[in-house]
Amino acid sequence: MRSAVLLTLGIALACSTSDGRASDTLVFDYTTIVRAGQLLDVESGEVRRNQCVYIFQQLITEVSPCSASEFRTRGKASKHHIDWSAYTVLPGLMDLHTHLADAGQSADLALPLKTSPAATALIGAKNARDTLMAGFTTVRDVGTYRGLTDIALKDAINAGRVPGPRMFVAGGYITKPGGGGELNGVVDNEKLPEDMRYGVTVGPEQAAINAEYFIEEGADFLKLIATGAVLAIGTEPGEPELSIEEMKAVVDTAAKRGVYVTAHAHGAQGIKNAIAAGVRSIEHASLIDDEALKLAKAKGIWLVMDIYNGDYIDDIGTKEGWPEEYLRKNRETTDVQRVGFTKAVKMGVKIAYGTDSGVYPHGANGRQFAYMVRYGMTPMQAIQSATIRAAELLGKEHELGSITTGRFADLVAVKADPLADIAALEAIDHVMKGGEIVR
Structure with missing residues (x-):
């Protein structure tokens, strides 16, 4: 039996008489x-x-x-x-690990530096359209080398100036000097433009200041670099980077502003450190061990594991001559990450869909579904990870993620x-x- 929905918050409005009794209700049906x-x-x-x-x-x-x-x-x-x-x-569909506002991955380490903030934003506009056309109506953009360009792109989409998905953005990376969130191996990092180092952090006090800066500029959540990265020169995925104290300073600052924190963390110890600091979700989790899985399960921590793009990096990266360091670290993390994913599914750890788009071309986000099914999920679970579960991680399940x-x-x-x-x-x-x- 059809139920009418009252116009509340844009749908329905219940009108009342002066004595508080409900009057005739204004009903907006459908357009x-x-x-x-x-x-x-x-x-x-x-x-x-x-x-x-x-x-x-x-x-x-x-x-x-x-x-x-x-x-x-x-x-x-x-x-x-x-x-x-x-x-x-x-x-x-929802992809909770994208990099729309970025120059993209290539063999040229200096490409993000060669690409101006304006050019980066324009590239982001194309990436946003490609992502929307692929059926991904919401994304969580988890960082950009050119700090704040993701916020500019989000604002342009919200204003209707460019087509794209709903964006939730981090503004940039909170990372240690020379860490997994820095553009290493191009010039001395101190010579990089200011907008590439907004989140560089030494100590809890600076961590809190950087967190406050990104929030003030319009970030919807914050992104920590808790370990080294696969696609960053001079860092190792298994090595912890930011300290628990630095990460906790970010989490505490964010909590005061009603913002949550996620952590890039490949290595098991870095994952445990990030969980101890109070993050809401872990990105990649490539080298997660049983102890970290149990901890994530017990504390309700979300995992966002990009189990597709390891194959893309190995194939295209090899053909295009990406740095051998990248290819080596990718080989060391791809298969073990998928083992961890399978264990997480069996254990019932919370998992949301995230692909690391930008490593591979935007618009191919749907390729990861088949991998999630291959490594343990049912098709419905995989779809839920990119719809209602993703909305739950965002805290938007009453607005997004279901029909x-x-x-x-x-x-x-x-x-x-x-x-x-x-x-x-x-x-x-x-x-x-x-x-x-x-x-």
Whole structure:
């Protein structure tokens, strides 16, 4: 039975009389109706057939069964009626480890330095469009060499100046000098431009100052570099970098401002240090051990493990002549990361979808789904990791991540059934963001 949704926070408004009694209610029904042949309910893990999604402005007002005749009849009352009865419809996908506002990975170590902030932002605009067209309507952008360009890109998308996904951004990296968040091996780091070193940190006091700076500039969360990196000269993935005290200073500063912290951490000790400091999520977790897995499980820490791009780095990096140090560290972390991922799935550790896009070309974000299924997830679990679970990590599960009343109308449609062939999500047929068809 259809339930009307009152206009509250943009959907409904209940009007009251002077004595406090509810008066007649102003109801806004829908301006757009979408018919889904098969709809994935990622909250329950169920598949619902022949459903209609009713949308008012940017938000979903109702989801209910409907026949072809009901769709035609009710479609006449809408401005837009979209027939996806031949498609599987699921929530807009979410990638929680992207680098849209960056020059991209190549054999040229100096490329980020050669690319000006303005050029970086323009590259980011193209990357954002490519990502949205691939069905990823929300991303968490986890850092850029050119500090704050991700914030500028987010603002441009929000203002409608460029097309792109909803962005949650870090502003830059909080890293030790010469650490995994620095552009090493090009010039002396002290000679790098200021915008490439906003987050360079020595000691807890400076860590707190840098955290406050990024938040003031518009960061939605903060990114720590807790260990060395695969794609950074002179650092080792297994080696801890920032101290627990430095990371805790960032976490405490962020908490006062209602912001959470994530940590780039490949090595097991660095992961444990970051968890001890109070981070919400761990990026990569390539060398995670059983103790760290148990700790993540016990404390409800999210893992965002980019288990696809190791193959891309080995293949393309070798062909294009990326630094041998990169290729060596990639070989040392790829397979063991996938073993850790499988263990995490079996243990029930929280996992959200993140790919490290920018290492590989933007728009190919969907390639990781097949890897997640290969290494232990069911297709539904993999989809949930990129929808409702990702929204939970962001703290936005009441706004994003599911096709549910009151959520943003972010939808994607595919001809094939991704529960039968998860690779179907590598080629999205239609994309809607906030009630508007973008593909």
